[in-house]
Amino acid sequence: MDTVTEAIGWISALILLWTIFHQVRKQWRTRDSSGVSSWLFVGQSAASLGFSIYSALLQNWVFLFVNVALLASAIAGQLIYRRNARLSRSRRQASSA
Numbered sequence: 149m150d151t152v153t154e155a156i157g158w159i160s161a162l163i164l165l166w167t168i169f170h171q172v173r174k175q176w177r178t179r180d181s182s183g184v185s186s187w188l189f190v191g192q193s194a195a196s197l198g199f200s201i202y203s204a205l206l207q208n209w210v211f212l213f214v215n216v217a218l219l220a221s222a223i224a225g226q227l228i229y230r231r232n233a234r235l236s237r238s239r240r241q242a243s244s245a
Contacts, residue, residue: 154210161214168218172225181232189226196222 175181196219203212 157210161210161217165214165217165221168221172221172228175225175228175232179232179235181229181236184229186226186229186233189222189229192222193219193226 175184196215200212200215200219203209203215
């Protein structure tokens with residue numbers, strides 16, 4: 149693979165990771181997951197795991213890296229989603245008491 153092709157792959161991977169990171173970070177900081185489905189993270193986890201295996205079998209290190217990182221972000225997103233849902237339930241219970 150030539151240097152230009154490799155650079156395009158890495159730059160694209162970093163852009164994607166940057167956007168996902170900021171979405172997960174926003175949910176963490178605001179403690180709000182409204183408008184986000186838990187299934188987003190379940191589907192992202194399954195797809196990222198499959199693409200990670202596929203990328204490893206092809207020895208495509210750019211896509212292996214990005215898909216492992218996306219898998220980690222999906223797991224973090226799911227954990228944050230669950231935390232936010234728990235906090236939301238607690239706030240509702242406290243306000244109704």
